[in-house]
Amino acid sequence: MNFDLTEEQAMIQQTARQFAEGVLAPKAAELDQTADPEILKSHLSQLAELGFMGLNIDAEYGGTQAGTVAFSLAITELARACASTAVSVSVSNMVAEVIQAIGSEQQKQQYLPRLCSGEYYGGSFCLTETEAGSDPAAMKTRAVRDGDSWVLNGSKVWISTAAIAGVYVVWAVTDPDAPKGKGISCFLVPANSPGIEVGKPEQKMGQKGSGTHEVVFKDCRVPLDALMGEENQGFKIAVVELAGGRIGIASLALGVAGAALDYARDYVKERKQFGKALAEFQGLQWMLAEHYTEMEAARLLTLQAAALKEAGLPFAQQASMAKLMATEKGNRACYAALQLLGANGYMKDYPLERFARDIRVTSIYEGTSEIQKVIIARHLFSN
Template sequence: MHFALTEEEIMIRDTARSIAAERLAPLAPVLDRGEGRPQFLANLKYLGEQGFMALKIGADYDGPEAGSVAFALAVEEIGYACAATGTTVSVTNLVGEVIQAVGTAAQKQAHLPHLASGAYLAGSFCLTEPAAGSDPAAMQTRARREGGEYILDGEKIFITSAEYADVFVVWAVTDPQAPKGKGISCFLVEAGTPGLAIGKAERKMGQAGSATNPVSFAGCRIPAANLLGRENDGFRIAVGELAGGRIGIASLSLGIARAAMDLAKAYIRERKQFGQAIGDFQGIQWLIADRETELEAARLLILNAAAKKDRGEPFGKEASMAKLYASETAQRCTDTALQLHGGSGYLQDYNVERLARDARLTRLYEGTSEIQRLIIARDVLRQ
């Protein structure tokens, strides 16, 4: 099996690492305090101008056409520096991929170049509802056809980047009489469309820099041409594209975990107790060995899923494995890093407590750990 990265993948990873260190890492603690929004938006625009918001978009639409492995490497580096920015980058790439996969030529031309150039700061993925989280087929948002338009009514929750998104991919029920999950369609809604309203940002445990908002639709009229894919085929689109999104969140999880362990390794070399650095104690070394082994396993799971996707092979199970393992590893790594810092790790003066809070979300969004286990088990038992 060939594990070497291509020159392009290395270049994208190294560029992401450089941007992350220079622009994102210094801002991360500021965003965590609820400050720095103008700089955050400026960073999103810069990342877009460098192609990081549309890594898998084809050259026909001015995208870098870099593939899923490059995407995973870039999100890991961005997440290492700032989880809030990494989440926005991951979701915006997902939005572009949905449009590229099922959009018409006109839809692609209208939106993909803007994602690829930084003209759009972000995109939002509007699927989750108050009564439809892990069970998206239970959604209540409706879209009814009226002449040459669809009219959307309903409410979405936990929508990433809604405050500054320029385009929304929205799921709604178009045939309420169809069996569950069979009457759902997918639509493009542009920011500023009458009837689209963005609610107040949620106050979150972590990743405070990334806005998470309720989004409501009240008599929101959009052209019928904004239908993405075929009518009543939206659930299949959502399920297929969520698998790609899980590679992004797995990569983000790995970046957070790496950052925490790098801080821990630096601290245990300097912190002395009982006349020696605490990193010289065998018990501490075993903790480091276990976490580093888990980081490497997470990396391999992510790259395997991404490589399968790039080759056009089925990758849903592998993406769920990568997301499950990497997010659970991020939880263990940040907890270990905090423990190795002792009381200092609990202080906001040290970044590990922020990383611990940022990591906790990775086990929830793009499908909880429990949902990933269901997906994996069902796939394995079906074979």
């Protein structure tokens, strides 16, 4: 089995690393503290110029056409410096992939170049509702035909970058009499459409620089051709795209945890107690050895899932395994790294407390760890 990256994949990884170190890292703490959308928009605009807002989108629509493995590598490198920027890039790429996968040619021509070029700062994925999180098929948002339009009513919650997105992919019930999950359709809704209200940013524990909002649709009227894919067949689209999104979140967790472990490793080489560097104590050596090993296993799982998706092979089980491993072990790694800094780890003067806050949500969004176990078990017992 060949683990070498292609020349293009290595170039994208290196470009992402240089951008993360040179642009994201100097602003990461400020973005976390202020949640200034102008900083995030600047980051996203620059990343669009570099081709990172359409990594798996065909070149004819302005994408980089680099594939899922390159996408995973890029998100990991960006997340090492700024998880808020990385998650915004991941979500917008996911929105673009949905449009490419099921959108009409007109929809692709209308929206993909705007997402890839940075004309839109990003796109938002409007699926979750207050009572439809881990069970999205229970959504209540409705879309009703009215003449030559669809009229949307309902609300979506925990929507990433909703305040700066140019377009929303929105799921809504179009056949309330259909069996659960069977009467849901998918729509492309420009963010400036009348009847849309974006709530104030949620006050989150981490990833504060990426705004998370409620999006309310009140008699939001869109044309009939806003429907994406087949009517009443939208839920299976969401299931497939969530699986791809889990590769992005696993990659993000790898980046945050890797940065935390590297910082702690360098710290214990310099910090002295009892007359010698902390790195000379076997207990601390073993702690780092364990966590680096776990994250390497998570990295291989994540790249396996990415490679399967890129090859057009079934990947949902592997994506759930990768997300479960990377996020759970990543949380452990960040807390261990913080512990290695002692009291300094708890201080905002050091990045460990931000890493610990930023990584916590990775085991919650895009499907909790518990949901990933359900998915994995379902695959195990499906034969």
